[in-house]
Amino acid sequence: MFNSIPCQPIAQVTGIFLCEREMLVLQGVTKQIGGLTAVSNVDLAIKTDEIVGLVGPNGAGKTTLLNIISGILPPTAGRVTFLGEDITGLKADRICHRGIAKTFQIAKSFPDLSAEQCVMIGLLFGNKHAPGMHEAKKESAIILDEVNFPMEKAGTLIRNLNVVELKRLQLARALACHPKLLLLDELTTGLNPKESKEAVGLIKQIRDRGTSILIIEHVMSVIMGVSDRIIVLDHGEKIADGRPYEVVNNQRVIDTYLGDIDAF
Ligand SMILES: Nc1ncnc2c1ncn2[C@@H]1O[C@H](COP(=O)(O)OP(=O)(O)OP(=O)(O)O)[C@@H](O)[C@H]1O
Numbered sequence: 001m002f003n004s005i006p007c008q009p010i011a012q013v014t015g016i017f018l019c020e021r022e023m024l025v026l027q028g029v030t031k032q033i034g035g036l037t038a039v040s041n042v043d044l045a046i047k048t049d050e051i052v053g054l055v056g057p058n059g060a061g062k063t064t065l066l067n068i069i070s071g072i073l074p075p076t077a078g079r080v081t082f083l084g085e086d087i088t089g090l091k092a093d094r095i096c097h098r099g100i101a102k103t104f105q106i107a108k109s110f111p112d113l114s115a116e117q118c119v120m121i122g123l124l125f126g127n128k129h130a131p132g133m134h135e136a137k138k139e140s141a142i143i144l145d146e147v148n149f150p151m152e153k154a155g156t157l158i159r160n161l162n163v164v165e166l167k168r169l170q171l172a173r174a175l176a177c178h179p180k181l182l183l184l185d186e187l188t189t190g191l192n193p194k195e196s197k198e199a200v201g202l203i204k205q206i207r208d209r210g211t212s213i214l215i216i217e218h219v220m221s222v223i224m225g226v227s228d229r230i231i232v233l234d235h236g237e238k239i240a241d242g243r244p245y246e247v248v249n250n251q252r253v254i255d256t257y258l259g260d261i262d263a264f
């Protein structure tokens with residue numbers, strides 16, 4: 001529904017117009033790792049209140065792109081603009097304070113902290129204006145409950161959590177940073193179909209509360225169920241960007257990606 005609202009140019013950033021609702025804009029983003037071009041000249045935009053799916057074969061550059069947006073890796077070339085400001089190459093903590101939080105493809109965290117302490121770290125260090133310890137403790141319980149983390153395990157050490165609990169905890173830690181844009185790297189991988197369905201509902205709820213989402217997933221039923229728009233990467237290049245039904249019917253996408261996987 002959001003895609004039907006036309007963008008109006010309101011500001012000019014080095015030669016391109018920013019649309020009113022475009023919160024994140026990537027221009028010509030490239031990442032060389034050794035001799036390999038992991039991400040090649042990618043342009044994309046994420047609008048306010050949008051859920052965008054990012055898909056592509058293994059090694060396509062999806063995680064690298066999220067790492068560039070979140071400041072974990074600097075790009076070799078190109079520009080990242082967030083809420084009208086150039087954030088290219090800023091450190092991850094600065095970018096987090098500006099409103100971009102991320103979950104990781106491999107769910108791991110400080111093994112000797114409890115789940116509650118992990119979320120408190122997000123609250124205390126992921127926000128420009130950190131709450132006090134007492135408030136952080138109270139809010140961490142609310143966030144853990146929101147992501148359906150089993151509350152009886154709030155005091156359990158992270159090393160003793162199973163993969164589903166770790167995934168929920170990662171999401172809780174990211175939400176604790178109160179992001180305007182949430183980057184999810186394979187959040188539902190490893191979940192059973194019922195858990196994946198719950199995760200899709202939760203992702204939509206998060207968007208409905210005002211957080212835009214860029215989500216990497218391999219499970220096409222999840223991506224189709226959740227995305228307003230889908231972007232496809234292959235060998236670091238963007239090969240498609242459109243509404244879900246357009247993208248899954250795109251011949252190049254079928255040839256390079258969908259034809260190879262048990263997608264649906
Ligand atoms: N730190 C690194 N050192 C060397 N090569 C790397 C590094 N990180 C990524 N690459 C390479 O960059 C390319 C893109 O990797 P990336 O992890 O971004 O892909 P992906 O699309 O997330 O894949 P997957 O679906 O398997 O998670 C791959 O060829 C990968 O081997």
Ligand SMILES: [Mg+2]
Pocket residue numbers: 062063064105
């Ligand atoms: Mg990846």
